Amino acid sequence: MASLELQVRDFDLEQIFECGQCFRWDRREDGSYLGVAGQSLAKMSMAQESGFLKIELLRSGDGEDENFWKKYLDLDRDYGKIKEELCRKDEKIREAVEFGSGIRILSQDPFEMVISFIISQNSNIPRIKKCINSISEKYGKKIGDYEGRTYYAFPTPNALAKATEAELMDLKLGYRAAYIVKTVSIILGNMDNFDRIESMEYEEAKEFLLRLSGIGPKVADCILLFGLRHFHAFPIDVWVKRIMHEAYGFEEKDLKGMQDFAKEKFGENAGLAQQYLFYYIRGNS
DNA sequence: TGTCAGGTCCTCA
DNA sequence: TGAGGACCTGAC
Numbered sequence: 580m581a582s583l584e585l586q587v588r589d590f591d592l593e594q595i596f597e598c599g600q601c602f603r604w605d606r607r608e609d610g611s612y613l614g615v616a617g618q619s620l621a622k623m624s625m626a627q628e629s630g631f632l633k634i635e636l637l638r639s640g641d642g643e644d645e646n647f648w649k650k651y652l653d654l655d656r657d658y659g660k661i662k663e664e665l666c667r668k669d670e671k672i673r674e675a676v677e678f679g680s681g682i683r684i685l686s687q688d689p690f691e692m693v694i695s696f697i698i699s700q701n702s703n704i705p706r707i708k709k710c711i712n713s714i715s716e717k718y719g720k721k722i723g724d725y726e727g728r729t730y731y732a733f734p735t736p737n738a739l740a741k742a743t744e745a746e747l748m749d750l751k752l753g754y755r756a757a758y759i760v761k762t763v764s765i766i767l768g769n770m771d772n773f774d775r776i777e778s779m780e781y782e783e784a785k786e787f788l789l790r791l792s793g794i795g796p797k798v799a800d801c802i803l804l805f806g807l808r809h810f811h812a813f814p815i816d817v818w819v820k821r822i823m824h825e826a827y828g829f830e831e832k833d834l835k836g837m838q839d840f841a842k843e844k845f846g847e848n849a850g851l852a853q854q855y856l857f858y859y860i861r862g863n864s
Numbered sequence: 865t866g867t868c869a870g871g872t873c874c875t876c877a
Numbered sequence: 878t879g880a881g882g883a884c885c886t887g888a889c
Contacts, residue, residue: 795871798872816871
């Protein structure tokens with residue numbers, strides 16, 4: 580079994596995996612995290628020597644080498660500098676940054692993000708995780724067994740195209756089943772565009788996403804931030820509404836005001852600011 | 865048992 | 878345009 584040791588800064592496994600950006604990692608009793616990324620199954624823990632992350636590659640997908648994990652964990656970005664800039668903005672964001680100072684934005688697969696965040700609407704994290712695991716088990720490629728459990732990769736668009744609405748309803752996706760069937764069909768019909776979505780500008784990518792079924796402004800911004808690395812995307816969910824009301828006095832309906840404010844105040848790092856604020860309000864209420 | 869959860873879509877003024 | 882209700886399901 581291969582393993583990697585990577586030097587990390589501004590890095591906290593719990594904060595990264597519990598800040599709501601991903602649904603495929605589970606905390607173990609010893610504080611390590613076990614999960615699937617791409618076609619790989621891995622276990623992550625902090626090495627005794629502080630500042631080193633240990634990644635045990637329990638099953639490794641083709642080409643998913645050290646560079647894959649560096650990109651996945653966004654290790655080449657200087658979060659220290661970004662945090663410093665954000666902290667200068669005001670007292671509230673400074674508190675939030677200090678509270679979640681080890682958060683990093685993962686670089687996840689765009690298609691997986693599309694489906695995962697359609698599922699996330701009007702739901703909660705345990706249920707979202709269960710639905711994503713069910714979909715992966717039924718339509719994804721088997722990765723391997725570990726400690727008595729079988730792990731599967733998230734399905735490709737072609738594999739998920741085999742799913743019917745009734746089958747997805749059986750997996751307890753509820754009314755989101757119809758959205759997924761329609762969205763997968765639209766994506767497969769526009770594969771040329773979807774293939775180049777990672778190189779699109781924010782506005783073009785968002786416009787494309789909003790044409791899919793079951794994707795509104797909030798879900799689109801989650802996909803843009805967590806799957807397409809648009810760091811200024813500022814997803815506004817109920818928690819962000821809450822903290823924008825408490826910290827900055829916005830009416831909860833005033834989404835446009837919040838977006839403009841975030842763009843103006845946090846600029847190109849609005850998405851990371853959103854994660855700090857989100858993690859802070861969830862951890863303090 | 866009822867409420868609410870990381871929203872979107874549809875209808876109707 | 879924007880407000881308000883419907884929508885699957887399950888954790889709490």
